Amino acid sequence: MNKLRVFADFHNADVQDRVRLSCAGTTADLKRHGTVLRDGQPLIIYSEELEVEGIVHYSEEEKLWTAIIDWNAIREVDSVVSQITLQACDIAN
Numbered sequence: 468m469n470k471l472r473v474f475a476d477f478h479n480a481d482v483q484d485r486v487r488l489s490c491a492g493t494t495a496d497l498k499r500h501g502t503v504l505r506d507g508q509p510l511i512i513y514s515e516e517l518e519v520e521g522i523v524h525y526s527e528e529e530k531l532w533t534a535i536i537d538w539n540a541i542r543e544v545d546s547v548v549s550q551i552t553l554q555a556c557d558i559a560n
Contacts, residue, residue, distance in 0.1 A: 470520070471502055472511040475534065477541070485524060485533035486512055504532045512536060518544050 474492030481487060488504065497504065508523040512534050519541040521534035 470509050470511050471500060472513060472518075473497060473500075475512045475514060477512075477514050477517065481526065481529065481533060484538065485526065485535050486521065487526075487529075488512075488523070488532040488534055510534065513544070516543050516545065517541050 473488065473496040474490070475486045475488055476490050476492075477486060479487045479490060504523050504525075506523060506525055510521055510523060512519050512521045519536045519538075521536040524533050524535050525531075526533050
């Protein structure tokens with residue numbers, strides 16, 4: 468099963484180094500996928516040309532969803548815009 472892939476701002480981390488899943492891009496991805504987050508859910512967090520696997524965690528302190536990630540495991544990938552452009556070119560050809 469493929470892991471859910473959602474946008475997040477890696478600069479928007481809490482004091483425990485969890486990435487907050489509260490930005491507009493995250494909300495848009497969740498809506499597009501028709502997904503509601505739940506504690507312990509695995510997912511892939513992406514931003515620009517970076518991505519990392521994470522585990523969803525609800526922050527009782529802040530009353531919002533976060534993702535626990537390994538900051539050392541962040542990897543570079545092609546940007547989402549580039550991927551969409553390449554897919555569109557493949558379809559056109």
